[in-house]
Amino acid sequence: MSQDLHLQTLTQLAAGLENGTFSSVDITKALLDRIDLHNGRLNAFITVTAEQALADAQRADDARASGNAGVLNGLPIVHKDIFCTRDVLTTCGSRMLENFVSPYDATVVKRMAEAGAVMLGKSNMDEFAMGSSNETSYFGPVMNPWNLECSPGGSSGGSAAAVAARLAPAATGTDTGGSIRQPAALTGTVGLKPTYGRVSRYGMIAFASSLDQAGVITRSTADAAMLLGVMAGFDERDSTSINQPVPDYVAGLDKSLKGLRVGIVRQHFDEGLDDNCGVAVKDALALLEAQGAILTEVDLPNLELSVPTYYVVAPAECSSNLSRFDGVRFGHRADDAEDLFDLYCRSRGEGFGAEVKRRIMTGTYVLSAGYYDAYYLKAQQVRQLIADDFRKAFAGVDVIAGPTTPTPAFKLGDKTDDPITMYLNDIYTIGANLAGLPGISVPCGMVDDMPVGLHLVGAHFGEETLLNCAHQYEQRTDWNEACPEDFR
Amino acid sequence: MSGQWEVVIGLEIHAQLATKSKIFSAASTAYGAEPNTQACLVDLGYPGVLPVLNEEVVRMAAKFGLAVNATVAPRSVFARKNYFYPDLPKGYQISQYELPIVEHGELFITDADGNEKRIGITRAHLEEDAGKSIHEGLDRYSGIDLNRAGTPLLEIVSEPDLSSAREAVAYMRKIHSIVRYLGISDGNMQEGSFRCDANVSVRPLGQEELGTRSEIKNLNSFRYVEKAINFEVERQIELIEDGGEVRQETRLYDSDKDETRSMRSKEEANDYRYFPDPDLLPVEIDATYIEAVRATLPELPDAKRRRFIDDYGLRFDDAGILTASLALSDYFEAVASATDAKAQIAANWVIGDLSAALNKDGLDIEQSNIAAADLAGLLDRIQDSTISGKIAKEVFEAMWAGEGNADDVIEARGLKQITDSSAIEDVVDRIIAANPGQVADYKAGKDKLIGFFVGQVMKETGGKANPGQVNAILKDKLS
Numbered sequence: 012m013s014q015d016l017h018l019q020t021l022t023q024l025a026a027g028l029e030n031g032t033f034s035s036v037d038i039t040k041a042l043l044d045r046i047d048l049h050n051g052r053l054n055a056f057i058t059v060t061a062e063q064a065l066a067d068a069q070r071a072d073d074a075r076a077s078g079n080a081g082v083l084n085g086l087p088i089v090h091k092d093i094f095c096t097r098d099v100l101t102t103c104g105s106r107m108l109e110n111f112v113s114p115y116d117a118t119v120v121k122r123m124a125e126a127g128a129v130m131l132g133k134s135n136m137d138e139f140a141m142g143s144s145n146e147t148s149y150f151g152p153v154m155n156p157w158n159l160e161c162s163p164g165g166s167s168g169g170s171a172a173a174v175a176a177r178l179a180p181a182a183t184g185t186d187t188g189g190s191i192r193q194p195a196a197l198t199g200t201v202g203l204k205p206t207y208g209r210v211s212r213y214g215m216i217a218f219a220s221s222l223d224q225a226g227v228i229t230r231s232t233a234d235a236a237m238l239l240g241v242m243a244g245f246d247e248r249d250s251t252s253i254n255q256p257v258p259d260y261v262a263g264l265d266k267s268l269k270g271l272r273v274g275i276v277r278q279h280f281d282e283g284l285d286d287n288c289g290v291a292v293k294d295a296l297a298l299l300e301a302q303g304a305i306l307t308e309v310d311l312p313n314l315e316l317s318v319p320t321y322y323v324v325a326p327a328e329c330s331s332n333l334s335r336f337d338g339v340r341f342g343h344r345a346d347d348a349e350d351l352f353d354l355y356c357r358s359r360g361e362g363f364g365a366e367v368k369r370r371i372m373t374g375t376y377v378l379s380a381g382y383y384d385a386y387y388l389k390a391q392q393v394r395q396l397i398a399d400d401f402r403k404a405f406a407g408v409d410v411i412a413g414p415t416t417p418t419p420a421f422k423l424g425d426k427t428d429d430p431i432t433m434y435l436n437d438i439y440t441i442g443a444n445l446a447g448l449p450g451i452s453v454p455c456g457m458v459d460d461m462p463v464g465l466h467l468v469g470a471h472f473g474e475e476t477l478l479n480c481a482h483q484y485e486q487r488t489d490w491n492e493a494c495p496e497d498f499r
Numbered sequence: 500m501s502g503q504w505e506v507v508i509g510l511e512i513h514a515q516l517a518t519k520s521k522i523f524s525a526a527s528t529a530y531g532a533e534p535n536t537q538a539c540l541v542d543l544g545y546p547g548v549l550p551v552l553n554e555e556v557v558r559m560a561a562k563f564g565l566a567v568n569a570t571v572a573p574r575s576v577f578a579r580k581n582y583f584y585p586d587l588p589k590g591y592q593i594s595q596y597e598l599p600i601v602e603h604g605e606l607f608i609t610d611a612d613g614n615e616k617r618i619g620i621t622r623a624h625l626e627e628d629a630g631k632s633i634h635e636g637l638d639r640y641s642g643i644d645l646n647r648a649g650t651p652l653l654e655i656v657s658e659p660d661l662s663s664a665r666e667a668v669a670y671m672r673k674i675h676s677i678v679r680y681l682g683i684s685d686g687n688m689q690e691g692s693f694r695c696d697a698n699v700s701v702r703p704l705g706q707e708e709l710g711t712r713s714e715i716k717n718l719n720s721f722r723y724v725e726k727a728i729n730f731e732v733e734r735q736i737e738l739i740e741d742g743g744e745v746r747q748e749t750r751l752y753d754s755d756k757d758e759t760r761s762m763r764s765k766e767e768a769n770d771y772r773y774f775p776d777p778d779l780l781p782v783e784i785d786a787t788y789i790e791a792v793r794a795t796l797p798e799l800p801d802a803k804r805r806r807f808i809d810d811y812g813l814r815f816d817d818a819g820i821l822t823a824s825l826a827l828s829d830y831f832e833a834v835a836s837a838t839d840a841k842a843q844i845a846a847n848w849v850i851g852d853l854s855a856a857l858n859k860d861g862l863d864i865e866q867s868n869i870a871a872a873d874l875a876g877l878l879d880r881i882q883d884s885t886i887s888g889k890i891a892k893e894v895f896e897a898m899w900a901g902e903g904n905a906d907d908v909i910e911a912r913g914l915k916q917i918t919d920s921s922a923i924e925d926v927v928d929r930i931i932a933a934n935p936g937q938v939a940d941y942k943a944g945k946d947k948l949i950g951f952f953v954g955q956v957m958k959e960t961g962g963k964a965n966p967g968q969v970n971a972i973l974k975d976k977l978s
Binding site for chain 2: 094095101103108111113114115117212213214215216217219220221247248249250251327328330331333334335336337339340341342351355375378379380383387
């Protein structure tokens with residue numbers, strides 16, 4: 012029985028728990044064993060909370076026995092190490108927080124726990140979520156389960172690798188420029204980034220506050236829908252969370268795609284996109300069309316400006332958000348500081364890695380007197396234009412479809428010396444963050460034995476349509492069931 | 500110097516808003532707690548926490564805006580002011596920069612010539628206070644107390660319309676009075692709830708272009724504002740007259756030495772890299788909200804002063820003194836409405852003897868030893884001639900010392916005025932008989948001697964004889 016628990020999706024596990032086929036303790040033990048066995052090769056976890064997980068699983072089983080099972084009762088989850096978890100190490104992939112134990116739970120963590128979810132551990136990530144390959148983590152890179160020499164993408168690389176390798180059926184992630192969707196695409200998993208404001212950011216260590224959004228990485232869209240239903244909703248602790256009712260996302264998954272208007276952005280298929288990836292994505296589009304969807308071309312004239320815009324806005328916000336890490340109250344503190352200035356310089360100099368420093372410096376520069384108008388203000392104006400482009404496009408279509416990434420997973424070390432090429436990896440995903448729109452990546456093929464993702468973007472608060480489209484596509488394919496050979 | 504130089508001053512006043520909890524967190528704002536006991540994770544700037552605006556501060560700022568005839572912005576935006584300091588937990592202060600909540604206000608002060616002078620209020624914006632660094636008693640370390648971090652402040656920026664230290668103080672007192680009337684700040688300067696920075700420059704009289712200014716930081720008493728500005732004005736004039744140049748810089752006032760000292764020059768100033776705070780939504784206020792706030796505005800100092808002049812017939816200056824403080828004006832009104840004496844008499848007593856007694860004992864009007872009703876009782880005894888004004892001073896002292904109300908004191912000390920004519924006549928007869936020389940001089944035309952006779956009679960009666968009657972009887976008997 013226990014041999015195949017790791018292969019089951021969250022939805023399947025929920026049914027098994029409900030039927031009494033197995034217990035949460037069974038699932039938790041099985042997965043902790045797998046983590047023990049495989050994490051060494053993947054480095055997907057920074058912390059494994061085995062003891063707490065078993066206790067929580069037992070509590071969940073007891074709750075079920077007494078008829079108090081929440082939506083996620085007894086179901087395992089991994090949290091990206093950017094989410095604050097009470098009494099558990101929360102490192103954000105940084106030396107700065109190497110020993111930081113959070114005194115409180117993030118809202119996402121709290122809501123999942125209240126629904127009965129069992130946390131298995133905290134996943135590895137790019138330092139402060141700044142990176143697209145998981146190589147900027149202070150705790151070392153994560154390996155892609157499909158090819159251990161490849162990157163799983165980033166910044167939620169640990170979450171994606173853990174789910175792809177069947178160490179957990181689901182993991183949380185955060186997406187500032189593609190940090191959920193890109194690793195999902197590169198590991199053959201489903202990655203959902205909700206609308207900005209749909210999920211509370213409270214307790215999620217900030218990178219770029221106006222772009223950050225919590226989401227999930229799963230093996231099916233239905234699982235993502237189930238988790239979103241728990242995570243989503245207004246939080247009085249986050250002023251940017253939006254007070255709008257949360258629909259039953261799972262119940263909305265069985266609609267036909269007949270008449271669904273799917274927008275295609277021509278530029279997405281221009282140069283830069285790997286030919287074979289292009290073929291896989293086009294096949295996926297054809298399948299949507301075969302299901303009754305209507306494909307139409309949409310124009311997003313300012314989209315080509317999204318990467319430079321992003322790399323002004325995000326560093327600007329990060330340069331300010333990361334100022335609190337000063338060695339005074341928490342986090343890394345340099346030894347034997349001579350004076351205050353020395354304490355600041357060395358604590359931050361030692362605590363932050365190269366990519367974080369690069370972005371802090373970029374951000375400080377673009378906000379400086381004399382440069383603010385030319386960079387930050389201009390970028391905000393362009394951001395508005397991009398958001399307007401999307402708004403106009405969504406007047407005529409229900410979702411916009413295209414590739415998630417230009418290529419399949421790249422080799423670890425390939426792009427570390429060339430930040431610009433690395434930044435271009437997010438070229439298709441960044442627009443949704445700038446416009447605050449929901450996006451999802453679902454597996455849509457294999458290129459050179461590596462997974463490729465189909466990227467769908469929805470209108471503002473259009474998660475239901477988006478999830479339904481992804482789910483209906485999934486029903487006609489089995490890409491999301493593909494499992495890397497070493498991790499069956 | 501005043502003939503050749505014109506002084507230009509603008510003030511930035513920081514008024515702490517009287518909310519129960521902080522501007523972006525639920526922690527208490529109460530003063531005086533043990534260090535770091537009133538700072539929650541938000542105030543400490545912990546990873547992942549977010550600010551949530553205390554809506555009470557918006558209402559308070561709007562109230563202030565309406566009170567100074569300003570525009571209350573339909574949309575204002577919080578911005579981050581970035582700089583590193585140990586008592587600034589997030590590495591930035593949340594403030595308002597390009598779009599403040601209040602703009603284009605005004606108020607009126609009385610200038611040196613007794614004329615009304617308009618002072619423009621450029622803006623007032625909401626921001627959070629920082630914590631406090633403690634350097635004493637911690638060996639070679641510095642301590643940080645974050646109880647104050649996140650306390651709501653309204654920073655009120657004036658136009659450079661003030662022309663002297665005296666005017667600056669008058670303006671600051673007026674703002675102080677307004678925020679107290681509105682109940683949006685306790686204005687407690689000792690606790691730092693009301694303090695200001697002064698921008699000071701001088702220019703040759705008649706010159707259009709402004710001189711280079713210096714900014715004197717953190718003045719926390721009216722007296723220091725006056726002294727610091729006066730020192731700074733003289734320093735700048737002397738500097739220029741000696742052929743030097745004023746540097747744009749931040750200065751600190753040292754009250755022990757009564758001088759200002761350079762803190763940092765313009766070149767050393769921080770680049771604060773202001774940008775809109777992405778964690779907070781813009782504050783949006785509609786006309787309905789503004790009208791609802793307007794409906795809660797109390798009578799303000801200027802209006803009350805006019806009413807005191809019109810309804811009570813008070814002198815302009817007295818009405819100004821009484822209405823500068825809400826508590827004092829309330830006290831006066833309580834006395835005036837309870838006594839049969841004229842309101843101006845009540846005003847004289849409140850401004851004179853009562854204020855002097857309060858000052859002497861270092862008390863606020865709320866702590867007065869004599870309740871308004873009891874002061875009214877004292878004035879009634881003057882009004883009904885039970886005691887003279889002079890005896891009343893003695894009664895007041897006794898009341899202040901806790902000997903009871905006016906009637907108790909008059910009774911216990913036997914101070915009731917003698918109004919029985921025959922009793923006064925007896926005394927007068929004795930005085931005339933005892934002073935034949937003075938009587939002769941008076942009758943020969945030395946009218947001024949009447950004072951001598953009155954004095955003698957009063958002395959004889961222990962001051963209790965009715966002075967009017969004494970005068971009349973004396974004149975009658977000496978004629």
